[in-house]
Amino acid sequence: MAERSIIDQLDDAVSALLAKPAVEWPVEDPVVASLVGVAEELRGLPREDFRAQLRSAFAERDTMSTPKMKVDRIPQNFPAVSARLVFDDASAAIEFYKQAFGAEEIMRLTERSGKIGHAEIRIADSVIMLSDEYPEHGAVSPKTLGGSPLKMHLYVDDVDQLAERAVAAGASIVRPIADQFYGDRSGQISDPFGYTWIIASHKEEVSQEEMQRRLWAWEEKQPQEKDPQKHGRPEGFHSVTPYITVQQPGELIDFLTKAFGAEEKFRTTGSAGGMHAEVKIGDSMVMVGGAPHIPAMPTAIHLYVPDVDDTYRRALDAGATSLMEPADQPYGERSGGVEDLAGNRWYIATPFVPLTEIAKDLRTVTVYFHPIGAQRFIDFLTNAFGASELMRHEGNEMIMHAKVQIGDSVIELGEARFPSQPLPTAIYLFVDDVDARYEQALKAGGISMQPPTDQDYGDRNAWIKDPFDNVWYIAAPKAVQ
């Protein structure tokens, strides 16, 4: 018999001791022998639940027999109202809040499985109660619900420092820290568990009248900046417009017209000497441009149509090649795919539910990115353009599919899984403030191709290339600059 390790030898002896206490198990190793001695003494170790039950039996009797006994009806150091948050991983949440907000753990009650039934943490002078999920008792986390209607508000001395600390611990910035009209410097962050925190430092005493005045003043400024019609964003355009660059743009427009019923709205000669055209497909605008001397940038598009089979057939008739015949997909749509003559990929789909039920701003033409490093790409969009992730589906430890909101548009993406896929593309992106977005995009890792410039076609725009080789034309009509 191979010699057993002392750890196994000890367990052999302990097992024998627990099974047959009267029979002495031979132990030769002196270390093991000394530990078996301890184990013998441990036999009959009291059960924790027995000890706790007996204690609570005394406690109950005490409360009944001694009405004078002082139990604080509101426990000391507790405010009357506390949030009780539910997490998909409460233990990780406690760690995060320790790191991000300097929380202090007051207590935790765990099931034997390790699941946290109840825990309490203190952040500054406030208590937060928390637990893992118990769906059977209606306790579900934002991850399960796909969001949370509850926002937490946290006042600190130095909000900028806190934001930095929270981001280092894994939070992401939802709204950058800025001075607010009501006298706070504040912003919003999203923690890794789906809760949003408004973090703030109070900077200025503002009377309620003054706040009201500033709010109205701010409101008056809003419509001009927010309403695309008023600030002159061309009709029909939303934040994100694919700019499909091909060597034969005229040919592509023909194809789009035949296959997808595109309507040509505008055609001119572009700044690089090629064609620039704008077409409408369904409810979406698409820019088409290029010339034989300009390198093509084929694009992948998720094209939501009323009848996928019909559109697929028309696309093939118009000269496209099939990537995939239409079929019902487990993710809630019937879809097929084609590649046009210029190498653009069209994922044609008819979802089982109305588009707006999938996402409010989802439209006919939805750009589909295949970055290598999908998470980094989402981070870039978030940091550069203030994008926010709407949903993701993960598999094989990668992001198979995600939807991201940018301004009033939605883009989709999935980790590149085939050599043909990265397919970097070009996007015309309407923003409120070209210069600010440009700076932010550079900070987020973009490379400048052209700093903000007033163009004679009416826009001020700046061009950057992101770390995934996509080109972003960050633009706003000159009128609002």
Place this chain on the structure above:
Amino acid sequence: MSQATESDERLLIEAAQKDPSRFAELYEQNFHRVYAYVARRVRDRAETQDLTAHVFQQALANLGKFKWRGTPFVAWLYRIASNAIADQARRKVREVNDQPNPVTEASAPTDIEQVERRALLFQAVETLPEDQRRVIVLRFAEEKSIREIAGELQRSEGAIKQLQFRGLENLRNRLSEN
């Protein structure tokens, strides 16, 4: 017992005599010793638990009669325990006549030093690193097999055995420190 803790204990007893809610503190302070005392005389776990509960119930009921004479409170608890064990043994003898005479055994002088050592050991379990503590409690208090514990804690059997080894090693070291 040092002077300080002796007078602390006296104050605590006096407090509990006036306000029974303070008895829980006496219970916490003495639980392991009473349990270890009973466990040394009685092998069966259920019986040990019943008798331990009985000792504390008696102590609470008779606390008003306790007079401080300089002997530790736990000595009084040991006496209650000793009487309770003897009573129980006598009852058993009456029930089953052919058993060896357990009265003799129960009233034999108890090796208090051994009991105290065991109580210290029980207490020391609570100071182990959490993963070791859980393995020791599941193995010796809940009497589970290595396989059951591995399943419950989602660790390998090898890891559980190793935690058992480290736990026992730590306990041995803590006992030798005392």
